[in-house]
Amino acid sequence: MKLVKLLANLGYGSRKEVARMFREGRVTDAAGEVLYADDQVAHADVRVDGEPLDPAPGLVLMLHKPVGYTCSTRDPGRIVYDLLPPRFRLRKPLLSTVGRLDRDTSGLLLMTDDGALLHRIVSPKTKLPKTYEATLAEDLRGDEAALFASGTLMLESEDTPLAPARLEPLGPRRARLVLTEGRYHQVRRMFAATGNHVTALHRPQVGNLTLGDLPPGDWRLLDDHDLAALFNSN
Known part of the structure; x- marks a missing residue:
């Protein structure tokens, strides 16, 4: 070229x-x-x-997304691209977010211009585990772990049950939840189905790839070792 x-x-x-x-x-x-x-x-x-030069096509990076930023290229407020070098927004192929974290969720966000890799990560067939830590408005009831693991929980306005998910209580009003799918606002809707409300949500890990000591708002390029950790979640 x-x-x-x-x-x-x-x-x-x-x-x-x-x-x-x-x-x-x-x-x-x-x-x-x-x-x-x-x-x-x-x-x-x-x-x-x-x-x-900036990284060649095939770029994969990990961003510690803070609360208050949206995973969008067009938004009247703050967007995750504001946290990257300005040129990154203009790259071709497009540098895209791999899935989304909503404005009020912080944590590990992947971005890439590799379309095949993006598809592999988000494909339901991959069943890539995503770990979330939720702070709740009310105490856990005690039956959430069994309910979430049952594979029978149906979210409002949907016609297929959720895949089994693993919940670990971290305190009366805190829990770690591991999902293998990514439905719209899934964690918030799961707790809403139990009569609770998520007041804060953070994703520290995808696969075996963790944020480590990466500060909020910072990013780093991923290498082959990182990608192996991403998919090696056994």
């Missing part, structure tokens, strides 16, 4: 804007030699204003 197209696809600007960057000598190789728009150079050897 010619460099001008590569840089445009990475979000550095339109074809016209990127062409101007080449004319201004802002695109060089690792040794500082000026590159030209139709050059074909290894991704790792290209520099823009002396800085390495």
Whole structure:
């Protein structure tokens, strides 16, 4: 791929804007030699204003989503793309969220421009476990674990029961819940079915991939080791 197209696809600007960057000598190789728009150079050897290029297509990252941000490209309020380098929103293929966390839910959010990987993660056939920690308005009744694990719980306005889920009490009004599907507002609706209300919700883990010490609002690229942990949930 010619460099001008590569840089445009990475979000550095339109074809016209990127062409101007080449004319201004802002695109060089690792040794500082000026590159030209139709050059074909290894991704790792290209520099823009002396800085390495953003990650190549196939990008996968993990974001610690704070409360108050939506998983959308268009929203009048704050969106998760505001927490990333501005160019990331302009990448082609599109950098998409892998599923969603609602505005009032914090935690581990995956993003990728790899369509096949995104489909694999969200596909019901994968049965990828997702771990949530919920704070509740009322004390647990005591029968939630058995109900959620039964595979018979039916959510309002749906006609198929939920897959079995695992609940672990963490206190009178706190619980850890592990799901293998991702229906709309599922955790909140599950507790609503028991007469309770979720006041705070956090997702610390997907598969065996955890947030670790990643601060809220920060992100990091994932490597092969991370992806292995994501899918190795046995």
